[in-house]
Amino acid sequence: MRERSADHSNPEEWFVVGAPIAGSSVGDGQASAGSGAGAISRVDPSFDPDAFLAWSCSVYERGAAAWRYRNPELLRPVMAQAVWDRYAQFLVTLSAVALSREIMASAVAQAALAWTGADPSSQSALVAFSVTVADPRGAIIDKWAAHWQERWLFQRPAGSRTHASGRVAVCLACGGPADPEDSGRCPYCHADITTRTAGWVVTQVATTLRSASKIAAAQSAAPAAATPLQPPRALP
Amino acid sequence: MNVIRLWRQLRAVKAVGQAANEAATRETLGAGKPQRGFAAAFGNIMADMLAPRMAAMAERRGGPLPGSDVAVVSGSAWAQPLASGAAAVRSRDAAFDPAALEQFAGQVFAAVVGVWAGADVGSVRPVLSDALWEPLAATTGLGTGHAGPEQYFAMQRASAQIGGLHTGSWYDSALVIMHARLDFVGERPPPGMPDQMMRWDESWLFQRSVRPGGDPMARPQSCPACGGPTQVNDAGLCVHCQEPMPFLTTGWLATEIVSHHPIYAEMREQVRADPGLFENVPPGMRRLLAPDLRGEFQARTPPDTAP
Numbered sequence A: 001m002r003e004r005s006a007d008h009s010n011p012e013e014w015f016v017v018g019a020p021i022a023g024s025s026v027g028d029g030q031a032s033a034g035s036g037a038g039a040i041s042r043v044d045p046s047f048d049p050d051a052f053l054a055w056s057c058s059v060y061e062r063g064a065a066a067w068r069y070r071n072p073e074l075l076r077p078v079m080a081q082a083v084w085d086r087y088a089q090f091l092v093t094l095s096a097v098a099l100s101r102e103i104m105a106s107a108v109a110q111a112a113l114a115w116t117g118a119d120p121s122s123q124s125a126l127v128a129f130s131v132t133v134a135d136p137r138g139a140i141i142d143k144w145a146a147h148w149q150e151r152w153l154f155q156r157p158a159g160s161r162t163h164a165s166g167r168v169a170v171c172l173a174c175g176g177p178a179d180p181e182d183s184g185r186c187p188y189c190h191a192d193i194t195t196r197t198a199g200w201v202v203t204q205v206a207t208t209l210r211s212a213s214k215i216a217a218a219q220s221a222a223p224a225a226a227t228p229l230q231p232p233r234a235l236p
Numbered sequence B: 001m002n003v004i005r006l007w008r009q010l011r012a013v014k015a016v017g018q019a020a021n022e023a024a025t026r027e028t029l030g031a032g033k034p035q036r037g038f039a040a041a042f043g044n045i046m047a048d049m050l051a052p053r054m055a056a057m058a059e060r061r062g063g064p065l066p067g068s069d070v071a072v073v074s075g076s077a078w079a080q081p082l083a084s085g086a087a088a089v090r091s092r093d094a095a096f097d098p099a100a101l102e103q104f105a106g107q108v109f110a111a112v113v114g115v116w117a118g119a120d121v122g123s124v125r126p127v128l129s130d131a132l133w134e135p136l137a138a139t140t141g142l143g144t145g146h147a148g149p150e151q152y153f154a155m156q157r158a159s160a161q162i163g164g165l166h167t168g169s170w171y172d173s174a175l176v177i178m179h180a181r182l183d184f185v186g187e188r189p190p191p192g193m194p195d196q197m198m199r200w201d202e203s204w205l206f207q208r209s210v211r212p213g214g215d216p217m218a219r220p221q222s223c224p225a226c227g228g229p230t231q232v233n234d235a236g237l238c239v240h241c242q243e244p245m246p247f248l249t250t251g252w253l254a255t256e257i258v259s260h261h262p263i264y265a266e267m268r269e270q271v272r273a274d275p276g277l278f279e280n281v282p283p284g285m286r287r288l289l290a291p292d293l294r295g296e297f298q299a300r301t302p303p304d305t306a307p
Helices: A036-041 A047-067 A072-078 A080-094 A098-105 A137-141 A212-222 B002-027 B039-056 B071-075 B082-092 B098-116 B120-129 B128-139 B149-153 B260-275 B276-277 B289-298
Strands: A015-018 A107-118 A122-132 A147-157 A201-207 B061-063 B156-167 B171-182 B199-209 B252-260
Touching: A015 A080, A036 A107, A036 B002, A036 B260, A047 A098, A047 A107, A047 A122, A047 A147, A047 B128, A047 B260, A072 A080, A080 A212, A080 B120, A080 B128, A098 A107, A107 B156, A201 B199, B002 B039, B002 B071, B039 B289, B061 B128, B082 B156, B098 B120, B098 B128, B098 B156, B098 B171, B098 B252, B120 B128, B156 B199, B199 B276, B260 B289
Parallel strands: none
Antiparallel strands: A015 A201, A107 A122, A122 A147, A147 A201, B061 B252, B156 B171, B171 B199, B199 B252
């Protein structure tokens, strides 16, 4: 049996969905650039790398919850549409099998801030997740699926600023902590806080998880088809 | 080594199936004691794997959106004359044209058939409710070929005809009758397939929120009944006032399909004639069967006597 390399240094092993914000200077080599958090801190002194990293882990944990409940909606507020569409499709496809769903829901990730950048169009933070499946059945079914790497690119508009407290998920109106499970309104002042992540959304996800590229290959082989256009509507 | 590995894999799969089996038994009234052993466990694994496929091919797929008027849920809305229903929709949408909706509905039917034939399932995401799209995506997303019943779904053709219109407090609703047939594209139908199996009707419910929103459907930021911030329980009810939380939609979405293909009635009769067939179905699979059939079985099965 041919064994795969485990260092994931081969770019061909990475499956990528989404794209950086147009005009942002995120290059292919961002993962190894290692510029720390300085790039954002220079334009946003309240940016706290540790708080950001902790928040990014909570986003990943929300992903695990999406698998547990078979509900991709949990990720919609923190993902760009192009990323969410593909992720949701991957989730509903793979989670049709209970064992896959339970294994994916048990994934735990170690996060590291791999790269940050700031340019006139956006601020960017690349978080590298080293993912391990906690469910021992994962290794029994496929030992190569028990551990993989992911890189999530978080971006926000250039003018965004972190709350003075350094917290990432806060109501930008009153500064209260924003519950990631909430409905879009601040539980304290009821302001619309759909931008409760201080503008951060995941614009690109790269993964070495084999099943992601397998399913994507099957889906991309399907011919595109036209979506029926809605009939005209006159709104009052 | 490989044998040991295979054995461990089987044990892992069995454990999942057994857990699903026990959970299904707990949730299924009259299901008796949980089935045990490899066969039962694998039965539940298969039930779980087949669930999206069964939901995508079932006699009744999806359902009216939460917050639909009772008349739409019960079907009494379709008794009113079509012209008055159209006038009511036009009173709040001057551009409403039943012919345009009919054409759109026919295009949605054709697009769904296209997905069964191998087209990208993303193409129908904007025109189907979650309850219709998700099982379809899960079933066709792997692109694993089009053998079995899928091939018949890919051969369907239909002409659409509006059967009823209703203006509700939250949604406009339209019942569209699809006069469906199988198109063997120049080839001969399978020998012995009766003509009534090749022509049938389907009832498709299309709904759109009176106030547009969603992408293609999303809950409003606050509950329209009590004004509280949107939070729903597992049943989709507002946690504050326990009223159904409706959805905003970008436009018309197909939300429910009821097939009147005679094969479904035939299957029901077969199960009724031989209850043993039903009893051998794992609890997880029983939950996927038509509610009336499930109810019948539960009504005549004393607790703890089912296998």
